[in-house]
Amino acid sequence: MSIKTTTPAAMGPASNGGRLSTLDSFLPLWIIAAMAAGLLLGRLVPGLNTALEAVQIGSISLPIAIGLLVMMYPVLAKVRYNETRRVLADRRLMATSLILNWVAAPAFMFALAWIFVPDLPEYRTGLIIVGLARCIAMVMIWNDLACGDREAATVLVLINSVFQVFTFGVLGWFYLQLLPAWLGLPTTSADFSFWTITASVLIFLGLPLLAGFLTRTIGEKAKGRQWYESKFLPKLGPWALYGLLFTIVLLFALQGDSITSKPLDVARIALPLLVYFVVVFAAGMAIGRALNLGYAKTTTLAFTASGNNFELAIAVAIGTFGVTSGQALAGVVGPLIEVPVLVALVYAALWARTRFFTH
Incomplete structure (x- = not known):
């Protein structure tokens, strides 16, 4: 996938040499600063948590929803939707993504949760819930920064969304009750809300996807693709x-x-998450390379498999176990670790691009 812009803040991202543009190169600093600012605000501003939690649609924070929609819309407006058939025709990519996302990754997180926090059932359950929530939002950002295949990312995210709605509850029952019982381990009862899962998918993916599709369709029809991609998207x-x-x-x-x-x-919650993100990403890259999927699709495969839908995991944990529960804390630690680690994996992917993949 060639990169035609070096406009830093366009979140697209790297220059032709496989390097991040100048401003994007400082993305870890912006993220660290944002994390620090959030922590300080939460500690120093009385009543801020209560005010933010009070503005909700169901169990979903409205301010967070707005931030995610603003984040997702520009990325999905970049997608060339008329190329999605090409992605769907790649059966190796589709099958590999389904296996990684819905078989290997949840099973791996289950194992890590029992290895690292066997004595802390609340955190263990929270980690397992994080492993079941497949990424449908921020993965678009990481994939774009690493010069992955935007169309492939959109299709894989759509497939993850459908599976998420229909299988999250079943997999939760399997990994929290059935499988532990088979292995002679303690079980956890959890009643997952179908509405919470569906609402997360519709809000965090459905709305920006529809907006992005309409923006590209109307923009190209009115002004042409050249204007749309060279004038509109950079703004x-x-x-x-x-x-x-x-x-x-x-x-x-x-x-x-x-x-x-x-x-x-x-720290105890963070360690298995760190292992999970790095190992699943590395596995995705290795499998994609072995299947000769090419750099762009391999990167997309790796990021969609390793990223998690932390907003859904937090919403489910809070809705099922309460806002002050250990399960909710495990969900919150998810982005604390995921954001900086996946930013680092963007650099790892760009490094691998010039060494293990042909252009």
């Missing part, structure tokens, strides 16, 4: 970065007190 692109940073600030402000007051607990 729209920076909003993805703004939305990402805004979302991170809010997430960490909401749970700043929990994170800073329980550092040892956060």
Whole structure:
């Protein structure tokens, strides 16, 4: 996938040499600053958590939803939707993605949860829920920064969304009750809300996807593809970065007190998450390389398999076990680890591009 723009804040991202553009190169600094600002706000501004939690649609925070929509819309407006048939025709990519996302990754997180926190059932359950929530939002950002295949990412995310709605509850029952019982381990009862899962998919993917599709369709019809991609998208692109940073600030402000007051607990939750993200990403890259999928599709496969839908995991944990539960804390630690780790994996993917893949 050739990169035609070096406009940094367009969230697209790297230059032709496989390097991040100048401003994108400092993305880890912006993210660290956003995380720190969120933690400080959560600790220093009285009543901020209560105010943010009070503005909700169901169990979904409205400010976080707005941030995610602003983040997702520019990325989905870049997708060339008339090329999705090409992606669907790639049966190796489709089959591999389904196996990684819905068989290998949840099973791996189940194993990690029992290995690292066998004595802490609340955190263990929270980690398993994170493993079941496949990524449908931020993965578009990481994939775009690493020069992955945008059309492939959109299709895989859509497939993950459908599976998420219909299989999340079943897999939750399997990994929290049935499988532990088979293995002679303690079980956890959890009643997952079908509406919570469906609402997450519709809000965090459905709305920006529809907006992105209509924007490209109407824009190209009115002005042509050349104008749309060379004039319109560079102006729209920076909003993805703004939305990402805004979302991170809010997430960490909401749970700043929990994170800073329980550092040892956060560390115990963070370690299996770190192993999970790195190992699943590396497996996706290795499998894609072995199948000769090419760099762009391989990168998309790796990011869609390793990323998680933390907004859904948090919503499910809060709705099922309560806002102050250990399960909810595990969900919150998810983005604390996922964001910086997947940013680092963007650099790892770009490094691998020039060494293990032919252009």
